[in-house]
Amino acid sequence: MKALLFDGKLQLSSNHARPVPDAGWAAIDVALAGICRTDIEICRGYMDFRGVLGHEFCGRVTECADREWVGKRVVGEINAPCGQCDWCRNGLGRHCPKRCTLGIQGLNGCMAETCVLPVRNLHTIPPHMTDEQAVFIEPLSAAYEILDQVAVQKDTRCVVLGDGKLGILCAWVLSTVAADVTLVGHHESKLERARWSRVQTVLDSDSVAAGADLVVEATGRPEGLARAMTLCKPRGTVVLKSTVATQGNLDLTPIVINELNVIGSRCGLFSHGLAGWETNRFPLEQLITGRYPLDNGMEAFRAAEEPDALKILVEIG
Numbered sequence: 001m002k003a004l005l006f007d008g009k010l011q012l013s014s015n016h017a018r019p020v021p022d023a024g025w026a027a028i029d030v031a032l033a034g035i036c037r038t039d040i041e042i043c044r045g046y047m048d049f050r051g052v053l054g055h056e057f058c059g060r061v062t063e064c065a066d067r068e069w070v071g072k073r074v075v076g077e078i079n080a081p082c083g084q085c086d087w088c089r090n091g092l093g094r095h096c097p098k099r100c101t102l103g104i105q106g107l108n109g110c111m112a113e114t115c116v117l118p119v120r121n122l123h124t125i126p127p128h129m130t131d132e133q134a135v136f137i138e139p140l141s142a143a144y145e146i147l148d149q150v151a152v153q154k155d156t157r158c159v160v161l162g163d164g165k166l167g168i169l170c171a172w173v174l175s176t177v178a179a180d181v182t183l184v185g186h187h188e189s190k191l192e193r194a195r196w197s198r199v200q201t202v203l204d205s206d207s208v209a210a211g212a213d214l215v216v217e218a219t220g221r222p223e224g225l226a227r228a229m230t231l232c233k234p235r236g237t238v239v240l241k242s243t244v245a246t247q248g249n250l251d252l253t254p255i256v257i258n259e260l261n262v263i264g265s266r267c268g269l270f271s272h273g274l275a276g277w278e279t280n281r282f283p284l285e286q287l288i289t290g291r292y293p294l295d296n297g298m299e300a301f302r303a304a305e306e307p308d309a310l311k312i313l314v315e316i317g
Helices: 037-042 137-149 165-175 188-194 224-231 253-257 270-280 294-304
Strands: 003-006 010-013 025-035 056-064 073-076 100-102 114-118 122-124 157-161 180-184 200-202 212-217 232-240 261-264 288-293 311-315
Touching (some): 025 073, 025 294, 037 294, 056 137, 165 212, 224 232, 224 253
Parallel strands (some): 180 200
Antiparallel strands (some): 025 114
């Protein structure tokens, strides 16, 4: 099959081995895949991953021992845990020490004609949800993870740093609870697409008053945390969403001096992302800035690194 993979360099293979699902797993023919910032960082050395890239997708089940799944349009949670350790037994399979993660760690990803995942990871796509909307469920669920980790109230003052796709989704999700949400970016074209509901947008973080209750760092840049710390009030909360391959020099003393709560935030539950979309009908399609066939996957990655890019889709099926 065709697959876009990283093996020290990004390359398109036309004869990659098609995966065969193990017991309890399903094979999915991928329709659309999204390029994430994490995919770009993997190509710079993040996680030392080698294999097929991609973890944001929608597709249709083509092979599964449980025949009820065959033919269903699905999205899939990206972490495949062991299911037996203490973490898994306590509902934290996303942190299972033996897990593999689609397109990130130990499991070939979805930028291929077929990928495999455990059946327990799969969620059916509502019939009224388009493929273009469904491919956003993974990052949208990651944005909803913040609400699982932090008690956000209507009067919580929130600042989100980063006008990439994930930063925008975080701002949208926070705005469904908090009345004061500001998204800080550097690209007017991105901020224009980010305007929704009561989200405020600004081009320069210097114009944002310090003292926010909650600051989400989603810049994808090593210096993002330093800026987040300066904007957060004492005993406030900084949520880290960026994954970057390299880190710069960072002074962490403000965390101690201002007694900041710093929370790492990663994958979210797809059930929350799907339910959130049903309730709010976020305008996800307006974040799509490019579509490329799998044969032009290399070009798609180059487009994803452009400063004004948001979501670049790879058309597969």
